[in-house]
Amino acid sequence: MITKGQPFSIEQYREEGYSGPVQGLSLQEADMYNDHFFEVLGQSKYSPGPANVNLSACHQRHRWAYELATHPGIVDAMKQILGEDIVLWAMHFWYKEPGNGKYIPWHQDINYWPMEPAINATAWVSLGYSLRENGCLRVIPGTHKQLVEHTINVDSQSAFGQGIAADRIDESKAVDLEMTPGQIAFFNEATFHGSEINHSAIPRVAFSVRYTTPEVKFKTEEWTGDVSRIKTYLVSGQDRCRYNDAIIGEIPQR
Numbered sequence: 001m002i003t004k005g006q007p008f009s010i011e012q013y014r015e016e017g018y019s020g021p022v023q024g025l026s027l028q029e030a031d032m033y034n035d036h037f038f039e040v041l042g043q044s045k046y047s048p049g050p051a052n053v054n055l056s057a058c059h060q061r062h063r064w065a066y067e068l069a070t071h072p073g074i075v076d077a078m079k080q081i082l083g084e085d086i087v088l089w090a091m092h093f094w095y096k097e098p099g100n101g102k103y104i105p106w107h108q109d110i111n112y113w114p115m116e117p118a119i120n121a122t123a124w125v126s127l128g129y130s131l132r133e134n135g136c137l138r139v140i141p142g143t144h145k146q147l148v149e150h151t152i153n154v155d156s157q158s159a160f161g162q163g164i165a166a167d168r169i170d171e172s173k174a175v176d177l178e179m180t181p182g183q184i185a186f187f188n189e190a191t192f193h194g195s196e197i198n199h200s201a202i203p204r205v206a207f208s209v210r211y212t213t214p215e216v217k218f219k220t221e222e223w224t225g226d227v228s229r230i231k232t233y234l235v236s237g238q239d240r241c242r243y244n245d246a247i248i249g250e251i252p253q254r
């Protein structure tokens with residue numbers, strides 16, 4: 001169900017592992033950033049097709065994406081979750097064009113990340129419409145209180161090669177986070193989440209931006225993915241720990 005967008009609730013975030021949808025960006029801002037996204041794809045937003053560009057870490061390469069990743073609608077909620085000292089460390093566009101054919105299996109993000117201690121808050125921002133038909137984000141409230149090991153997933157329609165085993169999932173408790181342009185859901189490093197295939201003609205254009213605190217050290221030597229995707233940007237407050245000085249990111253000029 002599409003809702004008008006409620007205020008961010010720290011109580012819900014703590015208790016259920018997520019909060020939202022919140023109207024974090026205006027419709028005009030969402031539209032503008034959606035246009036930037038399609039420019040990067042090299043496509044018209046009126047005839048969206050498969051992406052053949054890198055959708056990770058756009059904030060390291062494009063000034064507009066850095067401004068989007070640090071939008072006050074995101075940063076203000078992050079401060080409520082994490083405190084005054086906050087560090088942006090990753091961003092990824094989750095784009096499902098019509099006919100994309102892939103679903104995102106249920107997973108807990110922390111199973112992928114080399115962070116010590118495990119502290120992360122994600123803002124998942126919808127730049128267009130995210131509906132059941134085009135595979136909106138889904139979460140299972142309360143699942144952030146336990147860690148579950150991922151198992152191998154060999155389904156060819158799964159976008160990831162691993163996820164949470166089906167017998168650990170109670171689908172009846174899943175919440176479909178349908179969103180209008182500019183709406184945001186916040187969730188933590190352990191909340192079970194995923195999304196279905198886009199069965200519609202409507203592209204699903206969304207991105208996740210990840211924040212943490214300076215006390216977290218990134219163990220990049222243990223990361224099996226592309227290490228260049230992790231760069232730290234102190235967005236508010238101070239870094240008294242300096243654990244990640246070797247991976248401080250540069251804000252793009254343009």
Ligand SMILES: O=C(O)CCC(=O)C(=O)O
Pocket residue numbers: 094104109122124136137193194195206208
């Ligand atoms: O966009 C999706 O469907 C999944 C997003 C996700 O897995 C994430 O933000 O960690």
